[in-house]
Amino acid sequence: xxxxxxxxxxLAVMVIAFxxxxxxxxxxxxxxxxxxxxxxxxxPHIRCKSGEREHISGFYRNHKEGFRIDDIxxxxxxxxxxxxxxxxxxxxxxxxxxxxMLRTPRxxxxxxxxxxxxxxxxxxxxxxxxxxxxxSDIGKSxxxxxxxxxxxxxxxVDTANGRHIxxxxxxxxxxxxxxxxxxxxxxxxIAIMLFQIFTYFRIKSDIDPYLVTYGxxxxxxxxxxxxxxxxxxxxxxxxxELTEISKEFSSFxxxxxxxxxxxxxxxxxxxxxxxxxxIRMVTHADIIKFNQMYKEILRxxxxxxxxxxITGRIEAxxxxxxxxxxxxxxxxxPVLTGDSFCAKExxxxxxxxxxxxxxxxxxxxxxxGSNASGKSTFLKSCAINAILAQSIHTALASFYRAPVYRIYxxxxxxxxxxxxxxxxxxxxxxxKRILDAAAESGQQVLCFVDEVLRGTNTVExxxxxxxxxxxxxxxxxxxxAATHDIELxxxxxxxxxxxxxxxxxxxxxxxxxxxxxxxPATTRNAIKLLGVLGYDNSVVTDAxxxxxxxxxxxxxxxxxxx
Numbered sequence: 001x002x003x004x005x006x007x008x009x010x011l012a013v014m015v016i017a018f019x020x021x022x023x024x025x026x027x028x029x030x031x032x033x034x035x036x037x038x039x040x041x042x043x044p045h046i047r048c049k050s051g052e053r054e055h056i057s058g059f060y061r062n063h064k065e066g067f068r069i070d071d072i073x074x075x076x077x078x079x080x081x082x083x084x085x086x087x088x089x090x091x092x093x094x095x096x097x098x099x100x101m102l103r104t105p106r107x108x109x110x111x112x113x114x115x116x117x118x119x120x121x122x123x124x125x126x127x128x129x130x131x132x133x134x135x136s137d138i139g140k141s142x143x144x145x146x147x148x149x150x151x152x153x154x155x156x157v158d159t160a161n162g163r164h165i166x167x168x169x170x171x172x173x174x175x176x177x178x179x180x181x182x183x184x185x186x187x188x189x190i191a192i193m194l195f196q197i198f199t200y201f202r203i204k205s206d207i208d209p210y211l212v213t214y215g216x217x218x219x220x221x222x223x224x225x226x227x228x229x230x231x232x233x234x235x236x237x238x239x240x241e242l243t244e245i246s247k248e249f250s251s252f253x254x255x256x257x258x259x260x261x262x263x264x265x266x267x268x269x270x271x272x273x274x275x276x277x278x279i280r281m282v283t284h285a286d287i288i289k290f291n292q293m294y295k296e297i298l299r300x301x302x303x304x305x306x307x308x309x310i311t312g313r314i315e316a317x318x319x320x321x322x323x324x325x326x327x328x329x330x331x332x333x334p335v336l337t338g339d340s341f342c343a344k345e346x347x348x349x350x351x352x353x354x355x356x357x358x359x360x361x362x363x364x365x366x367x368x369g370s371n372a373s374g375k376s377t378f379l380k381s382c383a384i385n386a387i388l389a390q391s392i393h394t395a396l397a398s399f400y401r402a403p404v405y406r407i408y409x410x411x412x413x414x415x416x417x418x419x420x421x422x423x424x425x426x427x428x429x430x431x432k433r434i435l436d437a438a439a440e441s442g443q444q445v446l447c448f449v450d451e452v453l454r455g456t457n458t459v460e461x462x463x464x465x466x467x468x469x470x471x472x473x474x475x476x477x478x479x480x481a482a483t484h485d486i487e488l489x490x491x492x493x494x495x496x497x498x499x500x501x502x503x504x505x506x507x508x509x510x511x512x513x514x515x516x517x518x519x520p521a522t523t524r525n526a527i528k529l530l531g532v533l534g535y536d537n538s539v540v541t542d543a544x545x546x547x548x549x550x551x552x553x554x555x556x557x558x559x560x561x562x
Contacts, residue, residue, distance in 0.1 A: 032136055033129055040125070041325045047084045056083075058145020059096035059308065060103050067406050067442065069103050069387065072430055076411040076448075077384055078350070085349050086392060088322040089315050091138040093220065096145065097312025098319055098392075105390035107404055107443050109336040114317055115393050120234050121321035127232065128318060134226045135315050138219045146308070149213040150297060159291040164284040167196055171282075197281045207290050214293060215260050220307055221249050227311075238310050245303045252296040259286040259293065320392040327396060334389035335401040341365075341382070341446070341478060346397035348381040349388075355514040356397070357381070361497045364472065364479040367516075368486055369501035370525035374514040375482040376411065378501070379448045382480055383409055386446055405446035405478070408434045412450075427453060431468060438477045447472060449481040458485075466491045489520035 039045060069079070083102055089095045121128040171192050177185030224246040227239050258280070261273075280286045297304060324331045330345070345356035357378060359365065367375045381396075386407050389395045410430040431449065438445045449472070452465040462485050469488070472479035473495040481496075489498050500521035503512040510525070510532050527547060531540040549557050 029133060032133060036129055036132055037125075040322060041328070043085060043326055044088050044322075053080065055092070055143050055145045055148075056095050056099045057103075058147045059093075059312065060100040061145075062147045062305075063100060063104075066104060067107050069105065069407065070433075072433070073383075073407065073409045074103070076409040077380055077387075079384075079387070081350055082384055082388075086319055086323050086388075088319040089135065090132055091135040091220075091311070091315060092140045092145075092216065093138065093308045093312040094135060094315030094319065095140070097309065098316045100312075101316055101391040102387060105387050105405075105407060107390075107406070109404060111336075111393040114313070114320075115333065116234050117314065117317035118320045118324075118393065120232065121318050122324065124232075127230075128321065131230075131314065131318060134223055135311075135318075137226070138223050138311070139216070144213070146213050146217065146304075149210055150301065159294045161288050161291045164288050164291075167192060168283060193282050196284060200281045200284060200287070203284070203287050207287065210290075211260065214290070217297070217304065218253065218256055218260060220311065221246055221253060223311070224307070235314070238314065242307060242310055245307055248300055248303055249296065252293050255289060256293070259289045316392070320394055323392065324394055330398070331394050331396050332398060332400055333393060334395045335399075336389065336404050338401050338403060341386075341402045342399070343382070343385065343395070343397045343402075344399040346381055346385055346395070346400065348377055349384060349396055351377070354381075357514075357516045359499075359516065361478075364469070364477075364481065364496045366469070366489060366492055366496040366498050367480070367482040367500060368484070368489060368498070368521040369482075370503055370521070371484075371529070372510075373501035373503050373512050373525075374516075375501050376450050377514070378516060379409075379411065379450055379480050379482055383407060383446075383448045402446075404443050406437060406443050407446050408437060409448040410434065410450070411448060424453070434477075435468075435471060438472070438474065445477045447477065447479050449479060452481055452483055452485075452488075461485065462487050462491075470495055484526075486520060 074080075079102060083099060086102070087095065087098055089098055121131070171189060174185050174189035174192060177188060179185070224242045227235075227242055230239055261276075330347075340360055340362040342360040344358050346359065347354035347356040355374070359382065367378065369375050385395045385397065385400065386402065386405055389400055389402065390404060390407075410427065431452075434445065434447045434449075449469075452469060453461045465483065465485065465488060469479065469481055469492055472481075473492075479496075492498075498520050499516050499518055501512070501514065501516060502521055503510050503525055510529060524547070527540060527543045530543065531537065546556060549555075
């Protein structure tokens with residue numbers, strides 16, 4: 001077999017491998033499009049893993065301006081799960097920007113551009129799929145945010161190129177020396193090359209963890225080439241700005257394959273790749289490129305941030321369109337105006353076959369009713385939809401009209417063992433933060449309080465709850481509160497609209513319709529529930545007698561015959 005035959009076979013194998021790679025890429029894209037078509041109108045099939053939460057909050061943690069949903073409210077409403085339900089993003093930029101939107105509900109009705117994009121994706125399935133393929137090509141970065149890498153890299157890695165350039169100059173001088181004194185020049189050259197190889201692997205181990213993010217940044221910048229092919233007017237300004245910014249990253253992209261080639265230091269026997277690996281080891285070319293790219297990132301952090309913001313916002317609009325489609329016409333575009341909270345057929349996004357309810361109130365709302373009747377779920381439904389309305393401009397209702405709010409809650413609290421606070425202390429601190437927010441300038445506060453001051457005794461609870469809820473009925477606050485204390489309905493009837501939920505308890509079961517009704521609760525079911533759950537009949541009967549006696553006479557009697 002002659003030399004030319006061997007060369008031909010090698011070239012043929014390379015061409016076949018290249019063609020097969022293109023075929024596999026085309027098949028993967030076709031499968032992605034088919035899956036996206038099939039899943040449109042359904043809930044997202046991937047939920048965020050617990051270890052990815054920190055990465056998802058990267059953009060938010062670096063843009064904490066204006067009003068934010070605080071951690072208490074976020075956890076009360078299980079907004080991590082709501083985020084998972086809303087999130088259809090295929091890139092890390094989309095993931096992070098969507099999270100940012102939910103944590104920072106807008107404080108003005110400035111959704112015109114976002115609504116145009118969302119409606120566009122609802123009406124243009126082919127363009128939505130085209131965009132989703134672009135975002136899929138960008139993909140996810142890693143379990144860390146780009147912002148985390150940049151902050152850490154600035155402190156942890158020596159990015160000076162002086163010594164690497166000096167080594168290259170010395171090797172060039174050693175080669176020149178070989179023409180005058182071959183022995184001396186050769187030994188100097190070998191010594192420098194050995195030193196380069198020895199130091200290469202130590203430096204390489206420092207920079208390798210960051211190459212995932214470098215690769216992600218490169219994919220984001222390259223995606224701008226694909227966005228240039230989007231000619232629809234609704235994206236014209238975004239494409240223009242992205243195109244201008246991409247020009248500033250031309251040196252970042254140049255020769256990036258020296259560093260980001262998938263076969264770098266993993267040649268698997270390919271002679272050309274193996275040769276490049278030795279060139280990298282001796283010249284530190286990839287390390288020099290790494291440092292140059294890093295300096296480009298630092299110089300243009302604001303521009304990179306702007307790219308991530310624009311692309312993330314576009315993909316968030318795709319998520320909003322998919323989210324609306326998944327509820328089969330049961331969502332609406334909110335009207336953010338007026339002086340009352342008004343919603344028709346409003347429901348909770350995380351409950352399968354959720355019961356929808358209507359509510360309209362210019363004042364606060366005070367809810368009563370037995371356990372498990374739907375009070376807490378209704379409060380959360382209102383709170384979550386207020387956040388969705390002011391973030392992705394979508395409400396799960398047939399109609400939603402309300403002012404723009406600052407939204408707070410005090411619902412799912414726990415003892416703080418690290419601070420040494422009892423439940424009651426945690427509770428009054430939580431409510432105090434709402435009162436403090438109401439005293440600050442800004443949009444009207446919308447707050448949700450479940451079982452006001454449940455952590456203390458009845459007499460003090462009713463007295464303190466009355467005064468706190470009166471304070472939360474001021475002009476700058478609209479409070480939705482739930483309570484078991486029926487006394488509060490008469491004490492606060494001049495300050496709140498009174499509603500209730502109720503259930504029908506029979507001898508063997510309890511039935512709830514989960515529909516909100518006007519006025520205070522007229523039935524008490526807590527004791528009857530003991531019987532349904534199998535408590536001894538004497539306990540149930542004596543408890544009922546005690547309660548009835550107290551309501552008649554105002555005094556407690558504990559000794560009843562069973």
